[in-house]
Amino acid sequence: MDLSLHDIHADSIELALDKARQYRSLLEPEIAESICLDVLHIEPENQSALRIYILALTDQISISGSQSPFQELELAIARLKSDYDQIYFTGLFHERRARFMMTQPMSRAFAYDFFIKALQCYQQAEAIRPEHNDEATLRWNSCIRTIQREKLKPVSDSGDVLLDRES
Template sequence: MFQLKRISKDGIPNALQKAERYRLLNQPWLAESICSDVLEVEPGNEDAIVVLILAITDQFGINTAFDLNKARQLVNQLKDEYDRHYYQGIIAERQGIAALTMGRTNDPFSAYEWLVEAQSHYERAEGHRPQGNCDAILRWNTCARLIMDRHLEPRQEDLAELPLE
């Protein structure tokens, strides 16, 4: 259909600035496209990977065509262990928030599970955090507050015994 055009290597810094700007303007699909262009030219560009993860997760709960697996695969490309755990936490946290806010499919049980998963990733990230970096702690606390403020609880499995025939 169309042959995509490649950007130049020296255009990457400006392209990444634009991608960040589009995220801030609540146009994550544009940021996603730009990051894809950057990664075509420089596949290991961690700044582009991070912005792409955030652009994908910005669409959770808005765009039903989001790709959770793509975001998770991108996280695995990050070299730093702190970053891998932190961004896995971001993915889970944003899934939890989407489960809470999606109109007709509001699912507090799934939200709880996603938020607890996010906290688990943030705790792992905390163990590898650079000195002075409290981001994982701040995100863990945000998840805890969401759970407490919304009175979220885990699913209750029906433990009643089934009658024997």
């Protein structure tokens, strides 16, 4: 049996992207990622496929034991043609890292810094947003509420004491 990848048909791209969206909704981002890679193989600059691919990769940040796809995310974000999309998805990338860090006892203290990076991106994205697009505002508000609810602080303000190696 030949174990090589098969190309999809160009006329099935929209249906494939619908499937990718469904698999993300079913919490199966690896399958959504695979579908997007199939589409991008046929149409490397397909912006819808890139956006879904980025979302599927960020979905996987929080999966325990999953290899963090940070480099793939950065490369995919750089391929987005819209300045707004590049800034917005960079913010989303930082936000999802922050939310994952909140679940990790040893990393929780650093979540605040990634939320701040996300907020900076969302603020830039808000300034250049397409008309009637409040995605960045919604993400901003969600980050602010999480910081407040979780009482997150910068590492230097958190009261954590670093032990001196000589003590």
